[in-house]
Amino acid sequence: MPTKVAKFGGTSLASAPQIRKMQAIVQADDDRRFVVPSAPGKRDGKDTKITDLLYLCHDLASKGLKFDDAWDPICERFKQIVSELGLSLDLEPILAEAEATIAEHGKRGLLADYAASRGEAINGRIIAELLQCDFVDPTELIFFSDNGRLDEDKTYATISERLGGVERAIVPGFFGLGPDGNVKTFSRGGSDVTGAIVARGVNATVYENWTDVHGLLITDPRIVPGAFTIETVTYRELRELSYSGASVLHDEAVFPVRQANIPVNIRNTNDPEHPGTLIVSNDHESAKQSYQITGIAGRKDFTIIQIEKAMMNSEIGFGKRVLGVLADFGVSFEHIPSGIDTLSVVIEDTALEGKLDDIIAALQAAVKPDNIDIDNNLALIATVGRGMAKQTGTSAKLFSALGEANVNIRMIDQGSSEMNIIVGTDVQDFEKAVKAIYAAFISEDSRPRALS
Ligand code: ASP
Numbered sequence: 001m002p003t004k005v006a007k008f009g010g011t012s013l014a015s016a017p018q019i020r021k022m023q024a025i026v027q028a029d030d031d032r033r034f035v036v037p038s039a040p041g042k043r044d045g046k047d048t049k050i051t052d053l054l055y056l057c058h059d060l061a062s063k064g065l066k067f068d069d070a071w072d073p074i075c076e077r078f079k080q081i082v083s084e085l086g087l088s089l090d091l092e093p094i095l096a097e098a099e100a101t102i103a104e105h106g107k108r109g110l111l112a113d114y115a116a117s118r119g120e121a122i123n124g125r126i127i128a129e130l131l132q133c134d135f136v137d138p139t140e141l142i143f144f145s146d147n148g149r150l151d152e153d154k155t156y157a158t159i160s161e162r163l164g165g166v167e168r169a170i171v172p173g174f175f176g177l178g179p180d181g182n183v184k185t186f187s188r189g190g191s192d193v194t195g196a197i198v199a200r201g202v203n204a205t206v207y208e209n210w211t212d213v214h215g216l217l218i219t220d221p222r223i224v225p226g227a228f229t230i231e232t233v234t235y236r237e238l239r240e241l242s243y244s245g246a247s248v249l250h251d252e253a254v255f256p257v258r259q260a261n262i263p264v265n266i267r268n269t270n271d272p273e274h275p276g277t278l279i280v281s282n283d284h285e286s287a288k289q290s291y292q293i294t295g296i297a298g299r300k301d302f303t304i305i306q307i308e309k310a311m312m313n314s315e316i317g318f319g320k321r322v323l324g325v326l327a328d329f330g331v332s333f334e335h336i337p338s339g340i341d342t343l344s345v346v347i348e349d350t351a352l353e354g355k356l357d358d359i360i361a362a363l364q365a366a367v368k369p370d371n372i373d374i375d376n377n378l379a380l381i382a383t384v385g386r387g388m389a390k391q392t393g394t395s396a397k398l399f400s401a402l403g404e405a406n407v408n409i410r411m412i413d414q415g416s417s418e419m420n421i422i423v424g425t426d427v428q429d430f431e432k433a434v435k436a437i438y439a440a441f442i443s444e445d446s447r448p449r450a451l452s
Helices: 016-027 050-062 068-085 092-107 113-131 152-164 191-201 235-243 251-259 318-328 356-367 394-404 427-441
Strands: 004-008 032-037 175-177 183-185 206-211 232-234 264-268 277-280 295-308 342-348 371-384 409-414 420-426
Touching: 004 016, 004 191, 016 032, 016 068, 016 113, 032 113, 032 191, 050 068, 050 092, 050 113, 068 092, 068 113, 092 113, 113 175, 113 183, 152 191, 191 206, 191 251, 232 235, 235 251, 235 277, 235 295, 235 371, 251 264, 295 356, 295 427, 318 342, 318 356, 356 371, 371 409, 371 427, 394 409, 394 420, 394 427, 420 427
Parallel strands: 004 032, 004 206, 206 264, 232 277
Antiparallel strands: 175 183, 264 277, 295 342, 295 371, 371 420, 409 420
């Protein structure tokens, strides 16, 4: 039977009217059997997320202070939601138990996880009442091992067994059971991860991630206002784009569903007719259609260390010694463009903080170069597209767009997967370059031609 897992984010469930939208979405499709809610998020820019208030409660409790000022607005918010939804759920005992346990955990010096998880836990109870379906506490389904990582075998086996026999259920996001028997949360934004784990555990047909945007955009709308939504992106493309700066899902949320080949559909709760973005594996039917490029992402603040030495090309082990120095300093690199007698290493500025001088000295000793140049102020822009490999002229189009926009290209790297072209520009040219690439490949009146 087709099964959809629908995770709803904090803004999608921030108030009774938002929760009504979720209800309409879930009830519009019988396949949406499992709902994973976040805690109520911000209703507007000035509002505070329930989870932030809960962390504050724990913080105050652990200092032996009263936490009413943070707790009262949480209670008011949940009560207002229940009353506006017209539910008869008695919140008093639920809130009283949560308050007492937060106080006790604070006093015992335990971590904030229990407190932080109550936003999802209480919202889940409300939503289960509204949708008239089972509430399953994630501490019965999601287990962490001693090293703090998910105990995959136990978790997936339990989910499949426990939820397999349930018609519909609400499973709150963000937490599970730690090895010490206490609640343990994922990192912030972790309800995405719960949704992915539940989807994998029940072997869902699709994992729907309902949020407040139309999906993944082709590029950052702060640079290109009105940038189009990406219709289909493969997991590999998504990895390239998110590594290069695009953000849409919690990083860890992709792995469980990717391994199980379950598509993820990012959707907008405020515009449920919009198809959103579908994230699929390479061999999925919808990945076959592709545009020349899928997305453009980038990050600023990189440094190039350029090492020059005559006859470098014939010196066996040169590259290994250079990278060995970086490894000794615990520094990871992004790219290593090279020429006959030059080898450059591109590194994020933050990774070099406080270490650059020592690294240069160690490089001098390790490879005895003729010259080392340090060049910072570099931005990297990744143009990603599974369609590139099938079409000639992508790089010509990209570089002429940058040339026409007067952007000086300082570095070029094309992965052998032929799925992305990375260019390095001056930080000042970053926005201009992204705009130029977008304009060259994607224009308002004619979407790029789909390749067959
Ligand atoms: N409520 C948690 C947070 O604010 C988890 C989530 O919303 O995904 O981080």
